[in-house]
Amino acid sequence: MIDVYTLFSGSSGNCVYVKNDDTEILIDAGRSCGAIEKSLSALGTSLRRIKAIFVTHEHSDHTQGLEVISKKFQIPVYMTSPSYHNYVRGGSYLQRMAISCEIEKEKDIGSLNIKSFPIPHDSAQNVGYVISSRDDTFGIATDIGHPTEIIADNLSKCKRIIIESNHDIEMVEKGPYPRFLKDRILSQSGHLSNDKCAQLCAYLCDKGVCGITLAHLSQENNLPKLAYGQVREHLNACGFENVPLKVAFADITVNVTNEYSYPYPMLHIGK
Numbered sequence: 001m002i003d004v005y006t007l008f009s010g011s012s013g014n015c016v017y018v019k020n021d022d023t024e025i026l027i028d029a030g031r032s033c034g035a036i037e038k039s040l041s042a043l044g045t046s047l048r049r050i051k052a053i054f055v056t057h058e059h060s061d062h063t064q065g066l067e068v069i070s071k072k073f074q075i076p077v078y079m080t081s082p083s084y085h086n087y088v089r090g091g092s093y094l095q096r097m098a099i100s101c102e103i104e105k106e107k108d109i110g111s112l113n114i115k116s117f118p119i120p121h122d123s124a125q126n127v128g129y130v131i132s133s134r135d136d137t138f139g140i141a142t143d144i145g146h147p148t149e150i151i152a153d154n155l156s157k158c159k160r161i162i163i164e165s166n167h168d169i170e171m172v173e174k175g176p177y178p179r180f181l182k183d184r185i186l187s188q189s190g191h192l193s194n195d196k197c198a199q200l201c202a203y204l205c206d207k208g209v210c211g212i213t214l215a216h217l218s219q220e221n222n223l224p225k226l227a228y229g230q231v232r233e234h235l236n237a238c239g240f241e242n243v244p245l246k247v248a249f250a251d252i253t254v255n256v257t258n259e260y261s262y263p264y265p266m267l268h269i270g271k
């Protein structure tokens with residue numbers, strides 16, 4: 001069984017902790033080294049036990065902690081080649097730890113197998129990951145400009161997924177952002193809206209996905225209950241009322257009392 005915890009989720013930082021019996025890794029390190037270490041210690045672990053960090057893309061909300069973590073903990077950091085060349089600076093501590101890799105090439109870390117797949121977004125490159133162990137498969141996809149067959153194919157292989165439900169379109173349109181920023185969010189290389197997420201989730205449930213956590217919610221243009229409500233309603237209408245749905249904490253270390261925010265691990269089939 002793979003346990004997954006969203007330590008941080010959203011525009012203020014993203015970091016997902018993944019573990020099975022013998023291996024612990026992170027997806028992204030978009031908060032400070034200290035904040036990530038604090039969140040891991042709340043779960044009874046530490047950066048010292050993390051075997052590798054897999055980066056989705058080079059935006060700061062996914063990479064902010066990498067330099068200090070590389071300096072203090074010397075953890076291998078796997079990035080796609082375009083993100084590596086865009087982000088890694090010569091002479092940095094990160095340069096010593098960063099490993100540039102090809103998309104869709106599988107990597108084994110302990111007994112976890114990690115494979116990336118491309119996601120359209122306005123970064124040098126963005127990827128999601130499918131993480132497998134002997135008896136479990138888990139997928140993550142955030143910062144999704146628009147749904148693609150490749151995203152759907154990869155996530156449909158997973159039992160459980162973390163998927164972006166970034167914004168409510170009306171909140172973006174009526175909100176305070178300048179027009180260029182609204183256009184960026186709503187563009188084909190921006191972020192995934194709640195309703196597009198709902199459609200993709202229903203498609204994935206039809207393919208066998210049986211646990212969903214919504215993530216990377218915009219603080220300004222979304223609410224956990226809106227994202228949850230739109231996706232839950234659509235899943236129910238499609239006959240998937242039994243599929244567990246959760247919304248990731250923005251920060252696992254803050255005592256969030258919102259009824260729609262849950263920590264991982266997600267439910268397994270039959271639980």
Ligand SMILES: [Zn+2]
Pocket residue numbers: 057059121123143
């Ligand atoms: Zn991004």
Ligand SMILES: [Zn+2]
Pocket residue numbers: 010011014059061062143216
């Ligand atoms: Zn992001």
